[in-house]
Amino acid sequence: xxxxxxxxxxxxxxxxxxxxxxxxxxxxxxxxxxxxxxxxxxxxxxxxxxxxxxxxxxxxxxxxxxxxxxxxxxxxxxxxxxxxxxxxxxxxxxxxxxxxxxxxxxxxxxxxxxxxxxxxxxxxxxxxxxxxxxxxxxxxxxxxxxxxxxxxxxxxxxxxxxxxxxxxxxxxxxxxxxxxxxxxxxxxxxxxxxxxxxxxxxxxxxxxxxxxxxxxxx
Ligand SMILES: [Mg+2]
Numbered sequence: 001x002x003x004x005x006x007x008x009x010x011x012x013x014x015x016x017x018x019x020x021x022x023x024x025x026x027x028x029x030x031x032x033x034x035x036x037x038x039x040x041x042x043x044x045x046x047x048x049x050x051x052x053x054x055x056x057x058x059x060x061x062x063x064x065x066x067x068x069x070x071x072x073x074x075x076x077x078x079x080x081x082x083x084x085x086x087x088x089x090x091x092x093x094x095x096x097x098x099x100x101x102x103x104x105x106x107x108x109x110x111x112x113x114x115x116x117x118x119x120x121x122x123x124x125x126x127x128x129x130x131x132x133x134x135x136x137x138x139x140x141x142x143x144x145x146x147x148x149x150x151x152x153x154x155x156x157x158x159x160x161x162x163x164x165x166x167x168x169x170x171x172x173x174x175x176x177x178x179x180x181x182x183x184x185x186x187x188x189x190x191x192x193x194x195x196x197x198x199x200x201x202x203x204x205x206x207x208x209x210x211x212x213x214x215x216x217x218x
Contacts, residue, residue, distance in 0.1 A: 007094070008097050019204065025108075027063075045172070067131060086207040102124070103143060104124065109121060123142060151167060172192050
């Protein structure tokens with residue numbers, strides 16, 4: 001391990017930076033039946049059984065007509081994963097950067113990203129008209145390829161060489177980003193992810209990444 005501990009760390013959000021799946025929490029805030037339908041599509045997508053973009057499009061379409069007030073309600077039910085604050089501050093104190101890229105939505109990710117103190121983040125955005133979700137997604141969808149591109153762009157922007165890039169995720173759409181990073185970490189990951197990563201963390205404690213990077217204090 002190099003003694004240069006300046007890393008770019010890029011985290012997935014749903015089930016990685018936070019303990020929940022954001023879209024499932026939105027669905028739960030709407031009604032039970034919609035919640036169950038959306039959760040079942042999420043689970044299949046996470047296992048890589050169906051295409052991420054198609055599954056996301058389908059799930060968001062189920063939300064057409066829903067009041068944007070449910071977004072705030074869903075956001076209040078999200079919790080930041082243990083060890084996240086410790087990971088972010090240690091990496092930043094060492095001169096590194098910490099970012100997140102999410103196939104979820106800005107409306108939920110923005111408050112969390114600010115609370116944790118991320119350097120930058122990307123996510124999808126709902127189309128909202130007259131206070132209601134239209135069931136559409138604004139602009140290009142953040143999928144697996146876009147996650148990989150985000151990591152590459154941040155690395156280029158701040159001058160991190162590949163061995164100093166770290167990707168952390170749990171789902172099938174994190175695989176391209178994980179495979180492109182110098183250090184890949186499966187975090188309580190699905191089996192398809194565990195098969196391709198350098199390191200696996202099985203406890204919900206993001207500070208364990210610091211040990212993998214040789215940054216443990218003490
Ligand atoms: Mg995830």
